[in-house]
Amino acid sequence: KKALAECSGNISDAADWLRKKGIAAAAKKGSRVAAEGLIALRVNDNKAFIAEINSETDFVAKNDSFKELSSSVLDAISISETNEVSELIINGKPSNEALTNAISVIGENIQLRRFARVSEDSGFVGSYLHGAVSDALGRIGVLVSISCDKISEEAKLLGKQIAMHVAANKPVAANQEEVPAELVAKEREIFSDQAKASGKPESIIEKMVEGRVRKYYQEVVLVEQAFVLDGKTPIKEVIAEFEKSNDCNFKINSFTRYEVGEGIEKSAGDFADEVQSIVANS
Numbered sequence: 413k414k415a416l417a418e419c420s421g422n423i424s425d426a427a428d429w430l431r432k433k434g435i436a437a438a439a440k441k442g443s444r445v446a447a448e449g450l451i452a453l454r455v456n457d458n459k460a461f462i463a464e465i466n467s468e469t470d471f472v473a474k475n476d477s478f479k480e481l482s483s484s485v486l487d488a489i490s491i492s493e494t495n496e497v498s499e500l501i502i503n504g505k506p507s508n509e510a511l512t513n514a515i516s517v518i519g520e521n522i523q524l525r526r527f528a529r530v531s532e533d534s535g536f537v538g539s540y541l542h543g544a545v546s547d548a549l550g551r552i553g554v555l556v557s558i559s560c561d562k563i564s565e566e567a568k569l570l571g572k573q574i575a576m577h578v579a580a581n582k583p584v585a586a587n588q589e590e591v592p593a594e595l596v597a598k599e600r601e602i603f604s605d606q607a608k609a610s611g612k613p614e615s616i617i618e619k620m621v622e623g624r625v626r627k628y629y630q631e632v633v634l635v636e637q638a639f640v641l642d643g644k645t646p647i648k649e650v651i652a653e654f655e656k657s658n659d660c661n662f663k664i665n666s667f668t669r670y671e672v673g674e675g676i677e678k679s680a681g682d683f684a685d686e687v688q689s690i691v692a693n694s
Contacts, residue, residue, distance in 0.1 A: 445678055449672050451551065452482040455539045455555070458531055459530070460537040460539060462670055463485050464670050466525050467520050478514075478522070479545070481522070488503075528555070534559045534560075534561070535559040535663075535665075537556065537558070538575045540576045540578070541553050542576075553670045554576075556666075557667070558664055562658060570650075573641060574634075574647065576640065585634065587633060587664075591633060599625065603628075604621050606624075
């Protein structure tokens with residue numbers, strides 16, 4: 413009614429007026445921190461898709477409109493070849509327009525932060541969703557690319573258990589070779605300084621540093637970590653035993669782990685505090 417009054421009863425102009433108002437409001441909300449939301453995950457045997465869609469509050473992340481948007485994002489990723497958020501087409505619209513529309517409807521800043529595709533032609537993709545609010549939406553999502561020459565229910569179960577382990581233990585890399593060299597160099601420098609402070613001979617210090625580096629690998633490398641299900645057996649030994657028992661080859665090639673809001677710096681106050689402040693001053 414207000415739009416029609418502003419546009420002298422012209423329906424077309426009123427629609428444009430409303431759209432401009434919605435875009436302006438969305439742009440204003442777009443500057444606010446969105447560190448809540450959901451991880452959307454979908455697996456089709458040897459292909460899988462994962463995305464992080466952020467909102468300002470956990471409350472909105474449980475909204476049906478937000479869940480529908482998350483599902484639409486997965487649809488868009490599954491039929492597109494782009495790796496850029498800005499190039500995705502969501503519900504027939506460019507991603508920035510689709511997200512602007514979502515902000516206008518939902519009333520919070522909504523961001524598609526990141527997404528990934530995982531495929532494995534010679535095996536399958538293991539997956540795990542933690543804090544699930546539905547079959548495809550949760551707080552932590554993990555995809556693990558696994559080569560396997562005998563795909564069975566047992567192999568898929570192990571794949572899921574490894575994905576669960578990744579969710580809980582946050583490894584840096586699947587194997588030692590994939591650990592970034594700068595991280596190893598930094599740890600080696602720290603260990604070396606600590607060892608030198610002990611006043612021990614150089615030959616002893618070198619052995620101490622190498623021992624600490626090996627321990628570091630056990631902490632951050634997936635196949636070196638103690639399996640979350642028993643807390644003691646290295647995953648590489650779990651896999652070796654599985655291969656022996658099932659007469660097969662089973663190899664972890666890579667993994668992708670998304671956690672809602674991971675790495676996003678939140679402002680000192682939050683959205684709930686802002687709402688309370690508005691209510692108190694109204």
